Amino acid sequence: MTAVTFQAGKTSFNASLENSVICQDVTFPSTFISSGKVLVHVSLSHGDKFLRVHDPAALWVTLVTTSGFTVCMRETGRGSNGTAVINWLALVDTGSNNELAKGIISFEKWAEGVKCKEVTFSQVILLLLG
Secondary structure (H helix, E strand, O other): OOOOOEEEEEEEEOOOOOOEEEEEEEEOOOOOOOOOEEEEEEEEEOOOOOOOOOOOEEEEEEOOOOOEEEEEEEEOOOOOOOOEEEEEEEEEEOOOOOOOOOOOOOOOOOOOOOOOOOOOOOOOOOOOOO
């Protein structure tokens, strides 16, 4: 049996309260059995049917285990009226994982405009999802 090292999914938030923090537990489809650290990345979507410009939101992840995590969101303004979708991806960092490329990009503080940084990988990574 091959150990699961990568999983992805999405969960819907009923984010209809203004300026509130809501959290939701997410369970992975399969429990990670590796001894490495489980890393989780989340992003926010409002789906195809969201008709107005949405207010800013902040997402964070807590309580990450081999079986799941808790994701929290704070959305300013009027909120999403229940249209918030959290996309997530989780993987295990074993330290010797050849198919895992990771790093840190730091940004200085800024107050307006857009800042970008280029990310260059040391090798080409081909990921096929079944």
